Amino acid sequence: MTQLILEQMLNGLQFGLMLFLLAAGLTLVFGIMDMVNLSHGSLYMGGAYFGAAAAEASGSFLLGMAAAMLGMAAVGVILEILLLRRLYQRDHLAQVLATFALILIANDAVRMIWGPQPLLLNPPAALAGPVELFGFIYPAYRLLIIGVGLAVAIFLYLLVSHTRAGMWVRAGAANRAMAEALGVNVRQLFTVIFALGAALAAAAGVLLGPLLAVQVGMGENILILAFVVIVIGGIGSIRGALVGSLLVGIVDTLGRALLPTLLRATTSPEVAAHLGPALASIMIYLLMAGMLFWRPQGLFPARS
């Protein structure tokens, strides 16, 4: 049992860190520009496809990753300059319509280029096997994801809290008009943030590619999870996104693994079989709704 819990904790940590890669960009876009961006999941999907194709062509997972991040950053810059800029001043409805349209476009664009079949993305050969960790077996590749996720989280933390650009980002999230008055070029800053967010989403897509399928529509599910994360963490807060991601990752993973067992122990098997999976899959949404109800500004409010 402890073995199971420990393993699931690590899985949850790993999933949470990937959610963080997605949520980091999304929360800044949402927090600073007050922009509802539904197409963030498409950047994640695009990254996975770019990565899979580039890894296939070059034979290197690492090159695939680099290509995906650069490629999606470029897509992000183009998207931001051509389209999103025109949407910041519009209401949420216009933003929903436009970014939902982007999902439709991205899904079919991927089908046009790579066909309707899922792509295969293999983890680097060196990491394909399991390793022994504190006396139990854990897949090496998942450890790599945890390592990369932690590295990115630390990098982002230093970037946001210790650099001038990071100060602008925080100022922008707290009070955009004030930041502009202080001479921050919010326009350019935002193109950079969006590109960075796109690259991080792409990285998540490539890293998760070998675990989940690289397929059309893969961004839709995880996008909503990313929204759950940033609502719980506090819209616009990187720190909130990190804490929220880990919370959601671990609660979701542990819930799915343990709730059915727990319910079987406390109720009839009949009830447990019905209720377990249902309860496990809605737990994070309950968490989100509860947070919105009692503390809508989230765990770490970015706006003062």
Added chain:
Amino acid sequence: MNQRHAEIGLLLAAAALPLVLQSFGEDYYIGFATRLLIFALAATGLNFIVGYGGMVAFGHAAFFGIGAYAVALLMAAGLFSAWLAWPLAVGAAALAALLIGAVSLRTRGVYFIMITLAFAQMIYYSVISLKFAGGDDGLPLARRSTLAPLDLANDATLYWVTLALLAACLFALQRLAASRYGSALAGLRQNETRMEAIGYPVRHIKLVCFVVGAAVAGLAGALLANQNGMASPSQLYWTQSGMLLVMVILGGVGRRYGGVLGAIALLGLEEVLGRVTEHSHFYVGLALLAVVLFAPHGLAGLWARQK
């Protein structure tokens, strides 16, 4: 009076459509037209919430789906009569909206968008994990509901029933919007603070609006289950909420026929493009972007400007 005449003319033309299609042997399109009307109904319900109530709700699929599942579950339990099952479906959607709305309406703005989304996702995941609701596969209907003395098994009859319900709902919502209650909604959209200060129970007024819109979606769901022959989980998924919202924005938020126009335009475009390309969504997406950028008030707004 002129507009009333145009409306009656359009209604008659729509009623004649199945006869025309049958005479051309295009019976397939009767089903398609029914689908258009059903989505028009669901979008009209959402338009009431978004356009008249000023609440950007991102979980309309929940009520749409609840209507469908209610009919399917009741039929599985042996209740075939539409006279009973459909009102129960509407009631189930309204009850869900009452509970969800009572909680959600304590938030506003993007938080309202997010909390309605969260509740809709809860319902989606609950339904797909329930074995008696068919899980991921959805729940098929043994046959269509019975609506004595009418025979719903006939596609044209289902079309006419759907058309009649859509017309009735549009008329009722129009009356509602022009009533005292409707004028209170209009006031709320413009200045909630002032409405509160002159003594309106703001949250109750919005809750009523939310429930009414959801009830209409529940009816649409009941019809869709009959048209599709099943209740499907995809009807509950967040992308369905997105699609319905897109229809409303496309047609014209807060315009009387915004939901109808949007549903017909979106599904019609999909159907037409689907004939020539596998990738119809790609072009639908581009068309939607064009609407966002060049027709900020939707198709109905475009129409009004032309006039």
Added chain:
Amino acid sequence: MGTTEVTALLEIAGLKRHFGGLWATNGVDLTLEAGEIHALIGPNGAGKTTLIHLISGALLPDAGTLHFAGADITRCNMHERVARGITRSYQITQIFPQLSLLENVRLAVQARRRDWGSSLRFWRPASADVQMIAEAGDWLGRVGLAAAAGQLAGDVSHGERRALELAMALATRPRLLLLDEPLAGMGPEEAEHMTRLIAGLRKHAGPPQVFPGPQGGERRAATLSGGAFNGEQTVLLVEHDMDIVFRLADRISVLVAGRIIASGAPAAVRENQEVRRAYLGDEL
């Protein structure tokens, strides 16, 4: 304060409200007598608007009680208080910009006639209710806006909007009217007009003479301005301009740092040493 229970309309005791570490309202005791115009003055940040929020129900207090016409309203929310007869105006103009002036006021009349939610009111067109519309027109006439009734509220001048707000507040027929800086941002002419309107509330105003008809409908009597004052229009006025305060007020209370430091007739407050020290200084 020497008021008897019969005439006290609003009684506030030990009212407290804090924001973070700051007590914006720190133990306010205040009694408003029926029919008086009571001015609330005090330096910026004294907590005047917070007190208005607390009385109107926009905020709930952390401690203390409010009694209105003998009933405890401490935990009542805003619309319940309006129903009981407390209506407020805002420092920042709050109107419906895309509706006509007439429709603005009609909504206020409709709010008062609390049958808007009954089943028939969901069906019958609001525009068919000619009595309600006529009454709204009368209220507009009272504040001098009859000629502008058809204009959009977003299109009229600032002074006219403030007058519109007054008409809307009056249309709810409050027993207690809370006016939060009604003259804010006005030019001298507009301010004079508004001052006269407020003074008119005391002199002869009262609500239009409307009597319940047989089926719960309402039948309007012929004139408004000629009607006798029923003695119930009480006003709590927050205002910075001391000339206007002394011109309008029957009594004045001085709020400093969340507490009432003096309350009484204008002359007495003017002479109060503590008030002079704390607030008025050389101004008088």
